[in-house]
Amino acid sequence: DTAVSQTPKYLVTQMGNDKSIKCEQNLGHDTMYWYKQDSKKFLKIMFSYNNKELIINETVPNRFSPKSPDKAHLNLHINSLELGDSAVYFCASSQDRWRGSTDTQYFGPGTRLTVL
């Protein structure tokens, strides 16, 4: 039973293309996140959604647009892909703190995006 799943696992595409990465969680969590891990393994938050509402947007270019059709899904759409977008993108989810949780974030397996 996968808690946080992402598709695809690998994505290879040409510069200038538009692509989407999908994320789903079956944990009943309220908040979902997208993180980017660069070639040096440095991890940084990109977006966070709580109950389909955007709550964090960390100065990510407008070419990146998250979409949350419901609280179990948070997709990442990227327009006009650039070489610098090559990275591993991780989705995560957590329960709200007011529900007595510890904000523990559970991560998906990652999507390795390669832009040629």
Next chain:
Amino acid sequence: GEDVEQSLFLSVREGDSSVINCTYTDSSSTYLYWYKQEPGAGLQLLTYIFSNMDMKQDQRLTVLLNKKDKHLSLRIADTQTGDSAIYFCAETRIFGNEKLTFGTGTRLTIIP
């Protein structure tokens, strides 16, 4: 702003204890976490500690928190080859948003 620092590399002999260190700058950090990332894999939560605790033990893992010095450590007893991975510490704050701020990661290599 928040900043989380770790040493990049650590080599330990199999059977010895590994100690991975982390320092952070944000005094309003609430929860501090340790995640493990094996090659080509996602992030696995190992353990966490609340800022009002000094120590937490979970089987082979011991987390020590020195709030005064803003220093967090993860000790792995009886290190095994399966412990080879990158270990990330991360923190969240009491107020504001819920984002995790990660350290740079420590690559642990086990020497047979």
